Amino acid sequence: MATILEDHRDEALKWVSSLLENATLDENGCCVTAPTTRQKVRFRGGQTASYRFVYSIVNEEVLSHDEVVRHWCHNPLCINPAHLEIGSRRENKHDDWLFAAYGVDPMCL
Numbered sequence: 001m002a003t004i005l006e007d008h009r010d011e012a013l014k015w016v017s018s019l020l021e022n023a024t025l026d027e028n029g030c031c032v033t034a035p036t037t038r039q040k041v042r043f044r045g046g047q048t049a050s051y052r053f054v055y056s057i058v059n060e061e062v063l064s065h066d067e068v069v070r071h072w073c074h075n076p077l078c079i080n081p082a083h084l085e086i087g088s089r090r091e092n093k094h095d096d097w098l099f100a101a102y103g104v105d106p107m108c109l
């Protein structure tokens with residue numbers, strides 16, 4: 001990912017804009033990818049989740065294995081850069097517990 005940011009940022013940004021163009025804007029302002037599964041991006045031999053790719057490129061941040069990209073909108077299909085924030089795996093688990101506590105299945109949102 002570091003080399004992508006250094007050497008292929010323009011190309012990566014084009015990828016990000018085409019991902020966003022092909023996404024559907026819902027009533028919450030989420031850019032939702034289709035079909036309704038978590039999309040993976042293949043880029044320069046690597047493969048990563050779309051929202052992770054978008055976050056990393058837009059924010060010029062190289063993510064470590066322990067860092068997860070969280071959705072504050074709680075929509076796992078959303079790739080809107082404004083809805084994404086960085087967190088640790090532990091925080092992400094905490095989100096899951098909140099869902100469990102309030103009886104909301106994140107996959108149904």
Ligand SMILES: [Zn+2]
Binds near residue numbers: 030031071075080083
């Ligand atoms: Zn969203």
